[in-house]
Every structure is written in structure tokens, then in C-alpha cells.
Amino acid sequence: MRLTRYFLPVLKENPAEAQIVSHRYMLRAGMIKQQAAGIYSWLPMGFKVLKRLEQIVHEEQIRAGHIPLLMPTLQSADLWRESGRYDAYGPEMLRFKDRHDREMLYGPTNEEMITDIFRSHVESYKSLPLTLYHIQWKFRDEVRPRFGVMRGREFLMKDGYSFDLTKEDALHAYNRHMVSYLRTYERMGLTAIPMRADSGPIGGDNTHEFLVLAKTGESEVFYDAKVPELKLGDRTVDYDNRDEVAAICKEFTTLYARTDETHDEALFNQIPEERRCIGRGIEVGQIFYFGTKYSEPMGATVTTPDGAKVPVEMGSHGIGVSRLIGALIEANHDEKGIIWPEGVTPFHVGLVNLKQGDVATDAACEALYAALKAKGLDPLYDDREERAGAKFATMDLIGLPWRITVGPRGLANGLVELTSRRSGESEEMTPEAAVAKIVEIYAGI
RNA sequence: CGGAGCGUAGCGCAGCCUGGUAGCGCACCUGCUUCGGGAGCAGGGGGUCGGAGGUUCGAAUCCUCUCGCUCCGACCA
Numbered sequence: 126m127r128l129t130r131y132f133l134p135v136l137k138e139n140p141a142e143a144q145i146v147s148h149r150y151m152l153r154a155g156m157i158k159q160q161a162a163g164i165y166s167w168l169p170m171g172f173k174v175l176k177r178l179e180q181i182v183h184e185e186q187i188r189a190g191h192i193p194l195l196m197p198t199l200q201s202a203d204l205w206r207e208s209g210r211y212d213a214y215g216p217e218m219l220r221f222k223d224r225h226d227r228e229m230l231y232g233p234t235n236e237e238m239i240t241d242i243f244r245s246h247v248e249s250y251k252s253l254p255l256t257l258y259h260i261q262w263k264f265r266d267e268v269r270p271r272f273g274v275m276r277g278r279e280f281l282m283k284d285g286y287s288f289d290l291t292k293e294d295a296l297h298a299y300n301r302h303m304v305s306y307l308r309t310y311e312r313m314g315l316t317a318i319p320m321r322a323d324s325g326p327i328g329g330d331n332t333h334e335f336l337v338l339a340k341t342g343e344s345e346v347f348y349d350a351k352v353p354e355l356k357l358g359d360r361t362v363d364y365d366n367r368d369e370v371a372a373i374c375k376e377f378t379t380l381y382a383r384t385d386e387t388h389d390e391a392l393f394n395q396i397p398e399e400r401r402c403i404g405r406g407i408e409v410g411q412i413f414y415f416g417t418k419y420s421e422p423m424g425a426t427v428t429t430p431d432g433a434k435v436p437v438e439m440g441s442h443g444i445g446v447s448r449l450i451g452a453l454i455e456a457n458h459d460e461k462g463i464i465w466p467e468g469v470t471p472f473h474v475g476l477v478n479l480k481q482g483d484v485a486t487d488a489a490c491e492a493l494y495a496a497l498k499a500k501g502l503d504p505l506y507d508d509r510e511e512r513a514g515a516k517f518a519t520m521d522l523i524g525l526p527w528r529i530t531v532g533p534r535g536l537a538n539g540l541v542e543l544t545s546r547r548s549g550e551s552e553e554m555t556p557e558a559a560v561a562k563i564v565e566i567y568a569g570i
Numbered sequence: 571c572g573g574a575g576c577g578u579a580g581c582g583c584a585g586c587c588u589g590g591u592a593g594c595g596c597a598c599c600u601g602c603u604u605c606g607g608g609a610g611c612a613g614g615g616g617g618u619c620g621g622a623g624g625u626u627c628g629a630a631u632c633c634u635c636u637c638g639c640u641c642c643g644a645c646c647a
Contacts, residue, residue: 142639513607
């Protein structure tokens with residue numbers, strides 16, 4: 126993309142309403158525009174990142190054997206009366222009536238609807254296990270939206286629902302989700318730690334939240350210093366192998382890691398003192414086994430091999446996709462702007478022409494731009510009539526992980542400069558070498 | 571929902587207290603010079619001062635109502 130042909134309304138000054146860094150940078154980098162309290166338009170570059178995150182989530186869910194579908198944003202109140210949640214859910218649920226005076230709501234979650242789909246079409250244990258998920262906009266009428274997309278009212282969420290015959294099967298679905306989530310976050314360049322969460326009135330310990338460590342996180346977290354070092358890496362996982370999946374879950378949940386809601390001081394103090402960490406975290410996902418909470422009142426049953434009808438065992442598993450962008454920026458930025466991890470960057474590389482209009486630099490940039498695109502890469506070419514400083518500042522702000530700088534000085538020796546946004550280190554090389562290096566960096570991402 | 575603020579040009583702000591018909595910086599347009607970290611000079615365009623009502627000869631400014639947004643707290647992915 127050529128910057129002169131793109132729509133990237135960057136702001137030089139900080140918008141007054143933005144308090145935290147991710148919100149400020151998203152506004153300044155022209156990623157979002159607020160349309161009402163907690164409701165945002167996604168401008169092209171923000172939309173690009175959002176779609177990229179969606180894509181990663183889809184790929185990892187499908188890899189785990191989960192099946193995508195799409196449920197509507199609007200729901201009928203009737204379903205929610207069946208589960209009893211129409212009255213239980215507070216004013217955060219946006220309710221309204223259509224022209225026929227039917228009670229409707231903008232879905233804050235989809236347990237009732239997926240259970241309805243399930244009971245309409247699944248009759249036998251032979252159809253299990255089944256995990257259906259979608260990535261859809263939700264609405265929760267927060268009293269006080271803030272922090273940009275981190276706590277908006279409208280938000281994009283992946284929510285998946287598992288259906289199994291037995292509790293053991295359902296717990297395998299739970300574990301499968303945990304591993305798929307770990308892989309998802311890792312691909313995005315995030316360290317998200319599964320922490321035992323508050324399970325509420327249902328009890329048990331079968332719920333975990335995934336927290337990204339960040340100073341601005343909303344939750345206080347207590348953890349063993351060894352936990353953030355755990356990595357899935359490039360190991361392959363057979364999602365149907367219960368023992369293997371369970372072993373990975375054990376590996377990631379055995380060491381102490383909890384939020385303030387479930388913190389246990391005595392257990393925490395058993396960690397060697399030098400490894401006790403207290404910090405803050407941003408919740409970017411949660412997995413939950415809840416058994417027959419919805420299947421029973423809503424009559425979602427399956428026939429067992431014995432011919433009996435039993436309510437199906439369920440779990441729900443969510444990733445806050447739009448919120449993840451905020452978390453990514455909170456975890457990856459400096460005083461100049463965003464620093465995108467390679468896995469989620471809106472453009473692979475920024476191409477800066479230091480002397481627009483100069484025959485030699487223009488030609489070199491055009492050649493580089495074409496060569497990068499020919500390799501299947503997505504470069505952003507800053508072809509504006511701007512001075513060097515302005516171009517660098519824009520690149521630093523929008524945070525592309527790599528920058529190729531083309532100026533008359535280097536070009537006199539046939540060289541361009543490749544700069545890492547994260548380390549700030551630059552290296553001079555030929556244009557061909559720069560393209561090769563970028564290709565190498567993105568191989569396998 | 572309790573408490574506190576703020577709405578003046580695309581963005582950031584001043585003007586309001588003490589009424590006299592709107593200003594600064596950035597951005598934008600034109601020209602010249604500049605050109606490796608948000609350039610300089612000159613010229614130019616852009617605002618029903620959130621909205622409605624009231625007081626007044628006269629309201630961005632005072633009063634009332636209303637809408638929107640932000641912050642602290644409680645709540646929450």
C-alpha cells in the first residue's frame with residue numbers, strides 16, 4: 126500500500142479523552158474513531174489488525190477441531206427466559222422492542238442461542254463431541270466504558286461452546302481449549318498466563334482466565350516468576366490425545382498463578398521468595414466448564430448408548446478479540462508508539478523514501494516495493510512529500526516491526542537501511558539483501 | 571448508580587469570572603527556500619462557540635432545562 130493512497134489519519138497530538146497508552150496510540154495511529162461512549166469505528170489500519178487477530182483465532186480453533194458458524198447479534202428475549210437469565214442478567218444487557226412489540230436484546234453472549242441450535246438438531250451421543258464457535262460482535266451496556274477498546278460496550282469476541290456426553294469428555298474439551306488458546310496468544314506475540322479464576326456459584330476449579338501481564342491491567346495478579354517463561358513453542362499437538370493435551374495443561378497450570386479474586390496468600394508464600402511476582406494483568410480470555418447449567422433447563426439432551434436421555438455436558442470458552450488489540454499495545458509499545466509483533470502487524474514492513482521526487486530514491490523504492498509484493502509481503506510505502514523526521518515519526522507511531530529506509534546517502538553506495546522497530550538497530554545492506562531478510566523474518570509466520 | 575469536570579475550526583487549547591459579535595498552536599491550501607528524526611518565511615481557507623429556552627439594546631460569556639463526553643468510586647471481558 127502506498128501511504129498517499131491509503132487512509133491513515135494519524136494525530137500528532139494526544140486526544141484529551143484517552144487516558145491509557147493503548148487508547149492514545151490507537152487514536153493517534155488512526156486505527157479507531159469513537160462514535161459513542163464505548164463504541165468505535167475501526168479505521169482501515171485498525172480493521173486490518175482486527176481481521177488478522179480473527180484469522181489467527183480461526184486457524185487455531187479449526188486446528189483444535191472446533192467448528193465455526195455465525196449467530197446473530199440480536200436475540201429474542203424468549204430464549205433467555207428459558208434459561209432464567211433474562212431476569213438474572215443486569216442492566217448491562219441492552220433490551221429493546223421491535224415494531225411488533227416483541228422483546229429483543231443485543232446479545233452479550235450466546236449460551237442460550239447455541240443451546241437452542243444444539244437441541245434442534247442433535248439427538249444422539251454419536252454426534253458428540255461437538256464444539257461450535259463464532260466470532261461476533263457483542264454488546265454489554267457497561268455503566269462506565271473506558272480505556273478505548275479494552276473496555277468498550279460493543280466488542281468483538283470469539284465464543285465457543287463444547288458439547289459432550291460425559292464430564293470427562295467435557296474436561297477434555299476444556300483442556301483442548303486451553304492449549305488452543307495458549308497457541309493463539311503465542312502466535313500473536315503475547316504471553317498470556319492461564320490463571321485459576323473465580324467460578325462463581327457453580328463451584329469447582331474448572332475455569333481459567335488468561336491474563337496478559339501489563340502495568341495497566343485491571344486485575345492484580347500473583348504468580349511464580351517461572352510461569353511467564355513457559356512456552357508452547359513449535360511443538361505439535363494431537364488435540365485428540367487426551368493425555369497429551371492434559372499434560373500440557375498441567376505444565377501451564379501447576380505453578381502458582383492467580384488473580385486477586387482467587388489469590389491464596391499461604392500457597393503464594395510457598396513459592397521461593399525470589400520468584401514471587403506481583404503485577405497486573407489484562408484478561409484476554411476465559412474458559413469455563415459448567416456442565417448442564419443450560420442444557421438441563423433448556424432441554425438439550427442426547428440419547429446415550431443405553432437409550433437414556435441425558436442433558437449434554439457443556440462448556441463455554443471466550444477470547445476478547447477486539448480487547449486483544451488494546452492488550453497487545455499495552456504489552457508492546459515505547460514512548461514513540463506501538464511496536465507490533467510480527468504475527469499481528471498490519472503491514473510487514475515500512476518503506477521510507479527519504480527524498481520523494483529524487484529520481485534515484487524513487488526508482489529504488491519502486492523496485493523494493495514491487496519486489497516485496499512479488500514475495501507475497503504487504504509493505505507500506507511512505508511516498509508522501511514529507512521530510513525524513515515526519516516519516517520516521519509516523520512509522521514509529523504506527524509500529525511496523527521493520528523499516529527499510531532509502532536515502533540518497535546510502536544509495537550512492539547501493540545500500541539501503543533495515544531497521545528493527547523493537548531494538549532500534551539498523552543495518553546497511555543492498556536492497557536485494559533487505560528483501561531477502563524480510564522474507565526470512567516472515568517465513569513461517 | 572454516587573461524586574467531580576468538560577463541550578469554542580479536523581486535533582490540542584485560550585477567551586467566560588468582569589456581556590460589546592471569536593483567537594492561538596498543530597493540521598489543511600498556494601508559493602519560495604529547505605530536505606537522514608514531526609522545517610522556515612510569506613499568503614490563504616475553515617467555527618450556527620453541543621442544543622433549546624430565558625435575561626439584556628447586545629450572550630461563547632449570566633440564568634434554566636436538555637443532550638453528549640471524560641475522570642474518580644462501585645461494577646465488569
